Structure formats: C-alpha cells, structure tokens
Amino acid sequence: QVQLVESGGGLVQVGDSLRLSCATSGRTFSLNNMGWFRQAPGNEREFVAAVSRNTYATYYADSVKGRFTISRDNAKNTMYLQMNSLTPEDTAVYYCAAGFRSPVVTANSYDYWGQGTQVTVSS
Helix, strand or coil, X not given: CEEEEEECCEEEECCCCEEEEXXXXXXXXXXXXXXXXXXXXXXXXXXXXXXXXXCCCEEECCCCCCCXXXXXXXXXXXXXXXXXXXXXXXXXXXXXXXXXXCCCCCHXXXXXXXXXXXXXXXC
C-alpha cells in the first residue's frame, strides 16, 4: 500500500508559478514510478508529467513541456511539480499517482492516487 498526499495548490494569476508536492508513505518510494495527472471540470483525467523509478527519466504532456518540471526526492519520499507560466488552461484538480507498470504516461499504470489539490489560474 502507498498513501499519497498532495499539497501546494491554490489560486494564482496568469503567469504565476506554483510548486505542488506529493508526500508518500508505505511502499518504498524509490520502487514507484510517480506521476502527475489533472482533471478539469467536464474533462477526463489527463497525464501531466511522470518520473520513472529506475532511470529517473521524465515525461511531459506537450501542453506543459517547457513550463512544468517534475522531480523526486527519494530521501524525503516526496515528488514535486514546479509549474511556471501558468495559464487558465492549467486550472484543474491535480493528482499524484504511484505505480510500477508501464507506460508511465497512462493512468491505468498507476495503482495509488492522492486526493487531489486544486489549482486555479485566474485571468
């Protein structure tokens, strides 16, 4: 079992930055692929970013590439998502996820999910 708790969401203005955190407990953090997904009202949950468990390779959705950075700190059992140059299209509930299957860009590859944190970007 893995427990995930997101934090760092909030209301910001266009162009602002936020850093989301995902604190984990339970299964050894380093064994997990870790990912961020988001869901806006009326939309399906979509992939945002992921970092693999073995090579620490990172993956990004095209919509966030160059603006968002995913990272993990195995010593702190925590994953981060640095979000820069935010736009209203980034408004969503952001979820962190943990799993060990591939591909890491697919929600079905993850077994554990946090409760989500709201990010609202106001114009």
